Amino acid sequence: MTPDELTHSQFDTVYNLLSFSIAAQLFTAIFLLAAQGRVLARYRQAVLMSAIVCGIAAYHYFRIFDSFKQAFVTTAVGGRGTYVQAAGQSFNEAYRYVDWVLTVPLLLTELVVVLALARKLQNSLLYRLIPASALMIGLGYPGEISGDNAVRNVFGLLSTIPFLYILYVLFVELTRSLDRQPAAVRSTVSGIRYLLLATWGVYPIAYIIPLYAPHAGAAAWVVKQGGYSVADILAKCLYGLLIYKIARVKSTADEPDFAVREGVHTDQRVRVAA
Amino acid sequence: MTPDELTHSQFDTVYNLLSFSIAAQLFTAIFLLAAQGRVLARYRQAVLMSAIVCGIAAYHYFRIFDSFKQAFVTTAVGGRGTYVQAAGQSFNEAYRYVDWVLTVPLLLTELVVVLALARKLQNSLLYRLIPASALMIGLGYPGEISGDNAVRNVFGLLSTIPFLYILYVLFVELTRSLDRQPAAVRSTVSGIRYLLLATWGVYPIAYIIPLYAPHAGAAAWVVKQGGYSVADILAKCLYGLLIYKIARVKSTADEPDFAVREGVHTDQRVRVAA
Numbered sequence: 001m002t003p004d005e006l007t008h009s010q011f012d013t014v015y016n017l018l019s020f021s022i023a024a025q026l027f028t029a030i031f032l033l034a035a036q037g038r039v040l041a042r043y044r045q046a047v048l049m050s051a052i053v054c055g056i057a058a059y060h061y062f063r064i065f066d067s068f069k070q071a072f073v074t075t076a077v078g079g080r081g082t083y084v085q086a087a088g089q090s091f092n093e094a095y096r097y098v099d100w101v102l103t104v105p106l107l108l109t110e111l112v113v114v115l116a117l118a119r120k121l122q123n124s125l126l127y128r129l130i131p132a133s134a135l136m137i138g139l140g141y142p143g144e145i146s147g148d149n150a151v152r153n154v155f156g157l158l159s160t161i162p163f164l165y166i167l168y169v170l171f172v173e174l175t176r177s178l179d180r181q182p183a184a185v186r187s188t189v190s191g192i193r194y195l196l197l198a199t200w201g202v203y204p205i206a207y208i209i210p211l212y213a214p215h216a217g218a219a220a221w222v223v224k225q226g227g228y229s230v231a232d233i234l235a236k237c238l239y240g241l242l243i244y245k246i247a248r249v250k251s252t253a254d255e256p257d258f259a260v261r262e263g264v265h266t267d268q269r270v271r272v273a274a
Numbered sequence: 275m276t277p278d279e280l281t282h283s284q285f286d287t288v289y290n291l292l293s294f295s296i297a298a299q300l301f302t303a304i305f306l307l308a309a310q311g312r313v314l315a316r317y318r319q320a321v322l323m324s325a326i327v328c329g330i331a332a333y334h335y336f337r338i339f340d341s342f343k344q345a346f347v348t349t350a351v352g353g354r355g356t357y358v359q360a361a362g363q364s365f366n367e368a369y370r371y372v373d374w375v376l377t378v379p380l381l382l383t384e385l386v387v388v389l390a391l392a393r394k395l396q397n398s399l400l401y402r403l404i405p406a407s408a409l410m411i412g413l414g415y416p417g418e419i420s421g422d423n424a425v426r427n428v429f430g431l432l433s434t435i436p437f438l439y440i441l442y443v444l445f446v447e448l449t450r451s452l453d454r455q456p457a458a459v460r461s462t463v464s465g466i467r468y469l470l471l472a473t474w475g476v477y478p479i480a481y482i483i484p485l486y487a488p489h490a491g492a493a494a495w496v497v498k499q500g501g502y503s504v505a506d507i508l509a510k511c512l513y514g515l516l517i518y519k520i521a522r523v524k525s526t527a528d529e530p531d532f533a534v535r536e537g538v539h540t541d542q543r544v545r546v547a548a
Contacts (some may be wrong), residue, residue, distance in 0.1 A: 008364070009419070012366060012368070013365070016366075016368070016369060019334075019337055019369075019372060020335075020375075020376070021371050023330050023333050023372070023376060024376065026331070026333065027326050027329055027330050027376075030307075030329060031322060031323075031326050032324065034307055034310065034322055034325070035318075035319075035322055036320070038315065038318060038347050065534065072362070074361065076361045081361070137339075154307055261315050261316075262315045262316055263314070263315070263316025263317075264316075
């Protein structure tokens with residue numbers, strides 16, 4: 001629940017966090033778009049998708065930022081004053097779900113696509129990951145917009161089932177298909193899965209805060225906004241940059257000419273081949 | 275502290291300075307993006323990063339510009355009048371820190387990446403420069419938002435420690451790895467370090483103005499905004515263009531074909547080889 005009142009510093013902190021997220025996501029998108037030529041053609045789809053995910057997220061943060069600014073008005077006549085909720089406006093928190101329902105299936109697709117697996121295996125993974133992720137977010141939404149804790153509980157639990165299934169596919173099924181990947185790719189994929197686990201873990205924690213700390217107040221709410229922002233930056237920007245790294249490593253491993261042209265250092269080439 | 279009142283000319287001066295910064299940063303970013311193909315593939319990462327830094331800075335100056343415009347309202351009923359602070363609005367000066375925490379680690383990374391050092395040496399430099407620069411900015415922030423001079427003093431001093439460490443790494447450690455660089459690169463790197471020293475020196479001066487001249491008034495504040503803007507333009511745009519120059523010089527030195535294709539003049543080629 002959005003708090004009724006924020007201090008001037010709390011308002012500024014959320015303002016800065018949301019704008020920081022816009023900057024990180026927008027410029028990661030631009031970087032990845034501009035850098036697509038720096039991987040072999042076969043890996044460009046994954047890099048482009050990473051760019052699009054960051055771009056979509058940046059667009060939604062522009063909306064979240066505007067919604068936040070409109071939801072609060074200053075009480076100050078002179079001096080700094082505090083911020084209270086504007087009549088008839090509310091900070092549209094559920095808006096984040098619109099972002100996630102677009103970006104999360106794309107994030108999972110990027111990861112599968114950049115590995116350039118056999119077509120049959122790739123489709124098998126995608127036909128399970130994409131519906132599961134859409135279900136996970138779709139089931140979370142009714143709980144998020146409900147003011148009723150029982151409803152929030154039920155949908156939170158339901159949403160956890162596809163989440164666990166996604167983890168199963170990523171950590172068990174995907175592992176079986178990593179044998180043929182270069183060593184540096186295996187370790188980056190491993191890192192990327194833990195990044196997903198750690199950042200996606202922030203969302204259920206933020207989701208249950210209203211259940212177990214309904215009167216946590218404005219300070220807890222500011223922390224929650226910070227948690228969402230940082231998790232979104234890591235799960236989109238850092239994740240996208242790691243996809244780019246995998247694409248670079250695989251390009252280097254696939255074609256020695258690429259490594260020479262791109263000036264990849266000999267020690268790195270040896271590490272890739274290991 | 276933002277002054278309570280600005281004359282019409284003072285308001286216009288800050289307005290113009292902030293807009294000038296947007297123009298310089300936005301179009302340096304566009305230039306560098308468009309020019310990435312004019313260096314060898316191995317140096318494009320550094321040029322792209324320079325473009326991204328200028329882009330991020332331009333985005334933040336748009337926000338700073340908006341914050342400035344909203345923070346002041348005219349007193350004029352007829353005639354020109356003056357500008358006073360709008361109720362409940364304040365010019366969000368701490369916002370600059372959001373920009374720096376993204377751009378400063380990237381600026382240092384560009385410099386290391388464009389030199390195309392051995393991977394081990396590159397990582398060793400980055401693992402020290404990036405955390406130190408994040409620490410420098412993170413420690414400055416609590417002092418900047420505090421109204422208490424003692425707090426401002428303590429955090430200012432703490433922030434100076436990582437700053438000095440960065441200078442040590444750049445001026446002592448980096449120097450050892452410049453031996454294998456072309457002569458023109460050595461002198462440009464040397465120039466770029468002094469540019470960093472000179473422009474970064476503006477920030478602590480602006481930081482301590484409220485400590486030692488608390489009643490310096492609106493005119494001093496306008497000078498401070500000018501100092502920040504010029505320092506940001508030099509530290510991002512000029513710096514980025516120098517990174518581009520290093521990338522061009524190294525491309526020419528690496529491949530004679532590149533020099534011919536790009537029509538680099540013979541005397542310049544000779545100078546590079548020297």
